[in-house]
Amino acid sequence: MKRDDAKKLSDVALEELAAQLAAGKSEELTKFLNTMSSFHNYSFGNCLLIVQQMPTATRVAGFRAWQKLNRQVRQGEKGICILAPLIGKKKAEDGSSEAELLGFRGVTVFDVSQTDGEDLPDIHRIEGDPGEKLSRLHATAISLGITLSYEEDLGGADGVSQGGSIVLRSGLTSAAEFNTLAHELAHELLHRGEDRKTLSKTVKELEAESVAYVVSTAVGLRALAQSADYIHCHAGDSEQLAKSLQRIQKTASLLLEQLETVSLDSISEVA
Structure with missing residues (x-):
């Protein structure tokens, strides 16, 4: 060809x-x-x-x-x-x-x-458990200048991105915490600049959950029902889809590279 x-x-x-x-x-x-x-x-x-x-x-x-x-x-x-x-x-x-x-x-x-x-x-990942990758994702957030903390009640959400900080609901399983943190990190990386004003909530959620899906799947997590719920939401515009896919690919690639190279020395800083 x-x-x-x-x-x-x-x-x-x-x-x-x-x-x-x-x-x-x-x-x-x-x-x-x-x-x-x-x-x-x-x-x-x-x-x-x-x-x-x-x-x-x-x-x-x-x-x-x-x-x-x-x-x-x-x-x-x-x-x-x-x-x-x-x-x-x-x-x-x-x-x-x-x-x-x-x-x-x-x-x-x-x-x-x-x-x-x-x-x-x-080259395959641990099925159903992110293992050390969860700590590495914590360290990735910190290395990007994003603070992490936990609260018991987030109004029904598992995680919240606040621009420079992420709050996770305490008590999540390691798999759910990994997927949620990947989702919120995607928001931090993709939706805190001018795109915050120009992209619809649907597209933002599609991009964040698609990044979380890619990163979570790459470390062996399965049965991501929440991801499937988000992923079906898109207007079908091929030009906008291409832009979103490029953004998703670059962000997921960045996070996966960080999981392999980030130092674990900073994870004690998680509140």
């Missing part, structure tokens, strides 16, 4: 997703968010391409990359086309060279389910 064909496929996937949401159906968005949770380092366009061609994919790599992992792509398997950057070198005035993005090209990757060979290192 060529670059232009991949771009057309991505556009078609986005239009279909918008149409599904306009019809009140959330299955396609859920598939996309599940894909994003496995491929959070990929652009939202490549996530669309993966989910359009193989919605069950969990880990992809090129033909030779699988061989280096002592796995072989089975004969006859159809590859997944994604877009990869073309990087060249540009001469600076001082004679040095620096990397420059020249464009994109279509490349073929394969899912692990299309290969045979040696077992891979365990």
Whole structure:
């Protein structure tokens, strides 16, 4: 598949997703968010391409990359086309060279389910329990300058974002607390600037809960009924949906990266 064909496929996937949401159906968005949770380092366009061609994919790599992992792509398997950057070198005035993005090209990757060979290192998450990831999410909030505290009653809510601070309802299970904190962190990161005035409450909740869904799914949490309730709410505008998906992808990617790199030294600061 060529670059232009991949771009057309991505556009078609986005239009279909918008149409599904306009019809009140959330299955396609859920598939996309599940894909994003496995491929959070990929652009939202490549996530669309993966989910359009193989919605069950969990880990992809090129033909030779699988061989280096002592796995072989089975004969006859159809590859997944994604877009990869073309990087060249540009001469600076001082004679040095620096990397420059020249464009994109279509490349073929394969899912692990299309290969045979040696077992891979365990990349799956703890089912049903965020484990240490909850402490890491606490530390992430603190590293972003956001204070955390707990109260017994939040008027029926599990969490509240207050602009620089988040209050969580005490007594939540670790899974519910992780999902709620991810949701409120998304509000803090996405909806405290000018977007606070321009975005509707529905879009804000869609974005925050979609981020929470991606991050929670990535650490192994399941049965996120509240997420499903929020996710079906969208007007079906493909242009606005594309902007939201980009924002969701960047924010979820940031939080997932922080979960891997943040220091736990600050978690004692949680009130």
